[in-house]
Amino acid sequence: xxxxxxxxxxxxxxxxxxxxxxxxxxxxxxxxxxxxxxxxxxxxxxxxxxxxxxxxxxxxxxxxxxxxxxxxxxxxxxxxxxxxxxxxxxxxxxxxxxxxxxxxxxxxxxxxxxxxxxxxxxxxxxxxxxxxxxxxxxxxxxxxxxxxxxxxxxxxxxxxxxxxxxxxxxxxxxxxxxxxxxxxxxxxxxxxxxxxxxxxxxxxxxxxxxxxxxxxxxxxxxxxxxxxxxxxxxxxxxxxxxxxxxxxxxxxxxxxxxxxxxxxxxxxxxxxxxxxxxxxxxxxxxxxxxxxxxxxxxxxxxxxxxxxxxxxxxxxxxxxxxxxxxxxxxxxxxxxxxxxxxxxxxxxxxxxxxxxxxxxxxxxxxxxxxxxxxxxxxxxxxxxxxxxxxxxxxxxxxxxxxxxxxxxxxxxxxxxxxxxxxxxxxxxxxxxxxxxxxxxxxxx
Numbered sequence: 456x457x458x459x460x461x462x463x464x465x466x467x468x469x470x471x472x473x474x475x476x477x478x479x480x481x482x483x484x485x486x487x488x489x490x491x492x493x494x495x496x497x498x499x500x501x502x503x504x505x506x507x508x509x510x511x512x513x514x515x516x517x518x519x520x521x522x523x524x525x526x527x528x529x530x531x532x533x534x535x536x537x538x539x540x541x542x543x544x545x546x547x548x549x550x551x552x553x554x555x556x557x558x559x560x561x562x563x564x565x566x567x568x569x570x571x572x573x574x575x576x577x578x579x580x581x582x583x584x585x586x587x588x589x590x591x592x593x594x595x596x597x598x599x600x601x602x603x604x605x606x607x608x609x610x611x612x613x614x615x616x617x618x619x620x621x622x623x624x625x626x627x628x629x630x631x632x633x634x635x636x637x638x639x640x641x642x643x644x645x646x647x648x649x650x651x652x653x654x655x656x657x658x659x660x661x662x663x664x665x666x667x668x669x670x671x672x673x674x675x676x677x678x679x680x681x682x683x684x685x686x687x688x689x690x691x692x693x694x695x696x697x698x699x700x701x702x703x704x705x706x707x708x709x710x711x712x713x714x715x716x717x718x719x720x721x722x723x724x725x726x727x728x729x730x731x732x733x734x735x736x737x738x739x740x741x742x743x744x745x746x747x748x749x750x751x752x753x754x755x756x757x758x759x760x761x762x763x764x765x766x767x768x769x770x771x772x773x774x775x776x777x778x779x780x781x782x783x784x785x786x787x788x789x790x791x792x793x794x795x796x797x798x799x800x801x802x803x804x805x806x807x808x809x810x811x812x813x814x815x816x817x818x819x820x821x822x823x824x825x826x827x828x829x830x831x832x833x834x835x836x837x838x839x840x841x842x843x844x845x846x847x848x849x850x851x852x853x854x855x856x857x858x859x860x861x862x863x864x865x866x867x868x869x870x871x872x873x874x875x876x877x878x879x880x881x882x883x884x885x886x887x888x889x890x891x892x893x894x895x896x897x898x899x
Contacts, residue, residue, distance in 0.1 A: 469791030475655045483546045484644045487523040495623045508619035515690040523618025534605030546644035550591035551583030571596035579782035622679035629670035636702035642680035652709030656797045685752035701726035702765035704753040708797040709789035712771035713740040720757035724764035729807040736870040810875045813890040815856040828884045846877035
């Protein structure tokens with residue numbers, strides 16, 4: 456895992472990921488439909504993705520898969536016949552899941568179906584109506600205010616038909632059946648940070664983990680529409696869900712904010728400790744919040760019937776930046792260095808989870824002589840190598856069969872990779888013996 460991070464060319468990676476965001480941005484995604492499948496096609500060109508189609512009307516837990524939404528065109532023409540709002544110009548112009556309509560109506564009635572942001576008069580808001588059959592258009596407030604009185608022609612050439620909800624997943628098997636779940640939503644149209652940033656980061660992390668010659672854990676990546684996609688997966692995968700030992704929902708990873716981690720419902724789960732350790736020793740500003748049952752799909756995974764240990768990793772949390780769910784969340788809002796930094800941090804978290812083990816000291820009575828084993832400085836009194844030696848001593852002292860390497864790193868306040876390297880050296884010297892965590896039914 457550390458080798459994967461060491462090989463990262465962060466500037467080049469950031470530029471490549473940003474170019475992918477630009478490429479994906481124009482696709483008209485929604486909860487269902489062609490845009491969603493086109494996005495899954497794009498992912499499938501880069502990963503061996505398993506695709507699933509859940510038919511309209513299928514009961515998924517307490518929900519039902521709705522009809523599929525397809526749009527051909529949608530626009531509003533003013534009394535002079537000029538097109539003033541056009542779905543072809545920006546995907547956010549049309550309220551998601553708008554029902555078909557073709558009518559003429561006065562300005563006053565049209566206004567009942569318009570949405571704008573007075574506080575940001577040049578931005579287009581993002582609005583949806585998945586479960587209430589209606590229609591609507593979103594537009595900059597300055598354009599809305601400039602619309603003259605008179606009769607308008609409105610066309611929404613869409614259809615709501617029996618179809619399916621689409622999602623994709625990738626399972627990278629490891630030596631253990633225990634799984635780490637990484638999940639991101641891909642249903643938002645024309646939103647670069649809240650949608651595409653996590654998507655391209657997850658694809659890159661999956662690609663790099665797939666290159667690992669020997670994975671200890673199994674890694675599952677889920678690319679699904681928000682809320683209903685996660686619910687559909689849970690409904691169909693109760694056995695697989697029971698294997699999830701740790702998980703992360705990914706969102707908003709491309710803006711300029713610091714990393715923020717939202718804990719799992721449990722609060723002290725393995726994933727909570729691993730992420731907090733990686734963030735604490737990164738040297739970067741970060742924030743940690745407790746779980747609340749509101750947000751992205753972590754609330755589905757943490758629902759009490761499943762109670763999966765899944766947290767949320769983002770930069771700026773949802774709703775805390777003005778560009779959230781508006782046309783200002785475009786590719787220019789996403790920073791290449793933020794995307795590359797997210798890949799780097801996730802690979803570090805993956806390294807913690809993959810490397811976390813329990814050992815038992817084979818020399819627990821007094822401090823073993825490390826010098827004759829080539830693990831200690833030949834000359835005492837200097838400060839050279841002190842951190843390395845301190846890591847060795849922490850591992851020897853705390854490897855009692857109960858503490859994991861992550862526990863030791865947290866107690867010592869050291870990067871996990873330093874503690875892991877110390878354990879590897881002590882294991883090679885015959886001073887440690889591994890403990891079978893799975894036989895004990897424990898994390899890690």
